[in-house]
Amino acid sequence: MGLAQVNATKGIWSRLSDKDSFLHVWSGIIDGRSSLNIIVDVLTHYDLPITTGDIRIGRYGKPESGKTGKIRFNLTTDGDSFVLAVTDHGDIGVDLQGPIDVVKRKEALDAVFSPEELESLARDSERFPESVYWAVKEALVKQEGSSIWFGICLRVVDRLNRNDEEHWIALENRFVYASLRMGKGFALAVPGGNEPPEPVFLYERDNG
Numbered sequence: 744m745g746l747a748q749v750n751a752t753k754g755i756w757s758r759l760s761d762k763d764s765f766l767h768v769w770s771g772i773i774d775g776r777s778s779l780n781i782i783v784d785v786l787t788h789y790d791l792p793i794t795t796g797d798i799r800i801g802r803y804g805k806p807e808s809g810k811t812g813k814i815r816f817n818l819t820t821d822g823d824s825f826v827l828a829v830t831d832h833g834d835i836g837v838d839l840q841g842p843i844d845v846v847k848r849k850e851a852l853d854a855v856f857s858p859e860e861l862e863s864l865a866r867d868s869e870r871f872p873e874s875v876y877w878a879v880k881e882a883l884v885k886q887e888g889s890s891i892w893f894g895i896c897l898r899v900v901d902r903l904n905r906n907d908e909e910h911w912i913a914l915e916n917r918f919v920y921a922s923l924r925m926g927k928g929f930a931l932a933v934p935g936g937n938e939p940p941e942p943v944f945l946y947e948r949d950n951g
């Protein structure tokens with residue numbers, strides 16, 4: 744669709760094909776904005792007349808709106824950076840996870856991963872650090888709007904191709920995209936069924 748070089752350009756929605764699904768991953772600086780304001784600022788690029796009052800926060804913190812039609816979105820933050828995934832492919836989850844604090848590492852990993860998962864992660868540590876799999880788990884539960892749960896990373900680890908730096912992994916009813924971006928764990932999760940579109944990474948240079 745020729746959008747890979749688009750930076751903070753309004754009117755993206757008018758350039759999208761009605762036939763092709765899209766998956767955009769916006770990154771930028773928080774710059775003191777609330778999560779709702781970040782979402783509104785990015786969605787203006789799709790000509791969506793949405794305000795912060797149109798966004799509802801679910802039980803586990805997932806933002807949703809009934810005024811975006813078939814477009815779905817999900818937000819993650821790390822430090823002063825944000826990533827907002829926008830798609831018409833269905834409900835989406837995204838997560839960006841920095842290196843896990845060395846002091847709290849064991850406590851944190853034990854809280855999120857089962858013993859079996861930790862064994863799998865240790866065997867795969869040469870390719871991806873734990874932060875990638877943490878991001879995978881977070882993205883999957885954010886996609887369905889629930890809380891952290893065990894079991895999923897065993898299948899993710901088994902299905903990652905060690906020759907690729909990043910790609911989609913097919914699970915029973917979802918696809919997950921795992922990678923290491925900017926030194927941080929990154930993951931997307933979307934519904935299964937039709938093969939998801941390749942993500943296009945965009946950068947929000949300003950708020951206007």
